[in-house]
Amino acid sequence: MSSPPAVCVVDAKTPGNVGTIARAMKNFGFSELLLVDPPELDVDGEAYGFAGQAREDVLPNAETITFDELVERYHTVGFTATTNEDATKHVRYPFSTPAELRDRLADLDAPTALVFGRERIGLTNEEFARIDEICSIPANPEYPVLNLGQAATVALYELRDLALARDQLPAAYDRADEREIEQLYTNVDSLLRAIDYPDGKRPKTVRMVRRVLGRAHPTDREIRTLHGVVRRCTRAAEVAYGDRSPPRNAGDGDR
């Protein structure tokens, strides 16, 4: 999408929920907040209290519009926890999950609004009849109804790639060089010899170490620290046992 979807909250009763949604918008890169029949949003009240840094921009820039204007200006996606069961009723059917919606909206270049309804009852069937497509968050069949602010948070999290060029996380996971990891297994073998580990069990134990580190995918830093620990153990064993059980290549790990 050329610009991220807008978020529209219809007839919210609780200012705190509007603030929570504004915060989630800012956390996941969205900025255009539309309000239909909003509650009073007092700068000293819960909306601003719950908005975090979105109190600086998303919330004060919110636009109040009518439902008619919403339908006219935007491709609308309505959210509901309770879909129809099958195609015999199509007010709330068919629907997408947020993950499916993300994939489909990615290729779309049109003003789009994600529409969330009032607390408890959500959007009415009359409103859904005028909304273009339906989205539903998969949840517990025994209690699928999320709180308004939490539903919007989950949806915006799942759709974040439509709004964010990148996230805050460092990109590359710098797994250690394979040769450094292999060298550690060799040095562990030497250490086992140095501490007089039973010859018959040694290969099995080295293999176990390989399995543990193989699953953990150690970083460069972690492997260097492990090399240091093995090296010091090997030296201690040399001091303790001297020539009685000479460790072979015990110094290989030194660097």
Next chain:
Amino acid sequence: MSSPPAVCVVDAKTPGNVGTIARAMKNFGFSELLLVDPPELDVDGEAYGFAGQAREDVLPNAETITFDELVERYHTVGFTATTNEDATKHVRYPFSTPAELRDRLADLDAPTALVFGRERIGLTNEEFARIDEICSIPANPEYPVLNLGQAATVALYELRDLALARDQLPAAYDRADEREIEQLYTNVDSLLRAIDYPDGKRPKTVRMVRRVLGRAHPTDREIRTLHGVVRRCTRAAEVAYGDRSPPRNAGDGDR
């Protein structure tokens, strides 16, 4: 996992956040709530007010434990918005995203706790030093810090498959039978003849209808309704134009 992960909230200050987390737990199928140094959870206060139906079970069944007990009894996953940048510091590095965590925990059979820290500062470095692995929610680099309740909601949404055997959504999307869809294109062609549509443009327009419906994947119900509309239009054209431009096979769509 044989049982879903527990959720542990460390030193929360706001009862409302504990209630929000309890509700998200119930919405996504989790039940074991652990509290380290919790605030007072008054039955008439915000924790119960925000918990929705979780006020019946998750919240009253919450267990208060110490951080020592937490570390001793559980494989711990700590959540943070701010990871270390690379492997030179490993208090908050390496980390998984919630989606990666879900894949890895799926095969794990061990008591596991998802650990969320206090408002504003989250878990301390001292606490992270005792925690087994790190998870971080990808968010806006300019404002990655989610509210405590919202962070837990996103994490539990992403990990729901560890806790729920199924969700509330009807499983099968009953796309219409391919032959019904093909028949509609034939009938649209007949309709175009009946309304005296220019012969040169007709195949192109039928192809356009095919493209629109091809992307929309209509349900059985939708195709039947469209068949009905096309049939009535064709009849109207027959009445209007009679034999001047006789529609071929106009009745094919009748059923």
